[in-house]
Amino acid sequence: MSPAARPDDPAAATSDPDQPSAPRPGRSGMSLGRVLGFPLRLRPSTLIFAALVTLAYGSVLARGPHAGATGYVVAFSFVVLLFVSVLLHELGHALTAKRCGIGVRGITLELLGGYTEMTRAAPTPGVDLLVSVAGPAVSLGLGVGASLTALALPDGGLVNELVLQLAVSNLIVAAFNSLPGLPLDGGRILAAVVWAVTGDRGRGVIIAGWTGRIVALATAVGALLLAQLGPTSPFGLAFALLVAMTLWHGAGRAIRAAQAQRQVGSLDLLSLARPLAPVPGAMSLADARQLLADSPDPSAVLAVVDDGDRVVAVVDDAAAAAVPAERLAFVTVAMVARDLAAIPALDAEDDAEQVLAAVRDNPAAQHLVTSGEDVLGVLRVADIARALESIRK
Incomplete structure (x- = not known):
């Protein structure tokens, strides 16, 4: 056989x-x-x-x-x-x-x-x-x-x-x-x-x-x-x-x-994408987190914008989590962010099967959700895993 x-x-x-x-x-x-x-x-x-x-x-x-x-x-x-x-x-x-x-x-x-x-x-x-x-x-x-x-x-x-x-x-x-x-x-x-x-x-x-x-x-x-x-x-x-x-x-x-x-x-995986919370790269991580906590959507992802308000980088979850509490006021958002070019991207038009295939082939912790040149949000693998586990149960 x-x-x-x-x-x-x-x-x-x-x-x-x-x-x-x-x-x-x-x-x-x-x-x-x-x-x-x-x-x-x-x-x-x-x-x-x-x-x-x-x-x-x-x-x-x-x-x-x-x-x-x-x-x-x-x-x-x-x-x-x-x-x-x-x-x-x-x-x-x-x-x-x-x-x-x-x-x-x-x-x-x-x-x-x-x-x-x-x-x-x-x-x-x-x-x-x-x-x-x-x-x-x-x-x-x-x-x-x-x-x-x-x-x-x-x-x-x-x-x-x-x-x-x-x-x-x-x-x-x-x-x-x-x-x-x-x-x-x-x-x-x-x-x-x-x-x-x-x-x-x-x-x-x-x-x-x-x-x-x-x-x-x-x-x-x-x-x-x-x-x-x-x-x-x-x-x-x-x-x-x-x-x-x-x-x-x-x-x-x-x-x-x-x-x-x-x-x-039947699951719209892209609906799990978290919106971006734009902040200047020079802002301290402590201030950015406080700003995010006070915003209407605390689950958003911190994103660095340039002088023209264009998103140029996204805060890396692991790098930000590794900063000691006593250092948050001295570490800027830009110091723990990754350039967009270094983050794998998913097209907003992709269906669930295409998204899962892309994540499987490039198992990064987070993926950009894009439409043309626009960054619409960030899809975290952990969020996908929770959704799939919910379906399994």
């Missing part, structure tokens, strides 16, 4: 029904350098899984034509080729996303396959569909190519055994990943189709999430039935149930993320 991860979370501009920005999944794991320019990481659990597959599959081969250590060598080679196949699958997603103008943070290989982490959600259903189809298409191509190669090789050889297993595994990955349920690629395809038909991205994600739960239940029931009806190894049964649990968890996360996205979308 190799679902492609995307940011679908409200604060991630969010995907990843598959993920305010929580720790990004692609940031964990051991770095393996770069492949075609994309950072590649490996989860430690992947090594454990590789060892278990090698031992389980090797023991089966050792009882057949590849006796002794040869069976384990073939099994290990198969595992290596399988992870190369998963990497190629994810590169299909990554290269397609890059071609469509979507940034890629990296590719991570993990216990049950891998995922590609992208910087933002697809801008249109067509792009989402194209990126989602790319992975299974690569796996299908590998499976067909390996099948044709196996037919051309003499039967019974080690190479033929490896190529045949590679063909079967890639065809299974392509077919299983195309099932219409999140977090599988087929779920992304279904979500994109529903989005295109209804114009509602969230509805597509929720529908694909629920079908993902159906796929998870079907996987678990199928594995248990096979265990009852025929010889199924304990490892094979455990693996199938682990896949089912992973699908259920991913589908549920997608549903919750889409529901939260809808709630956040």
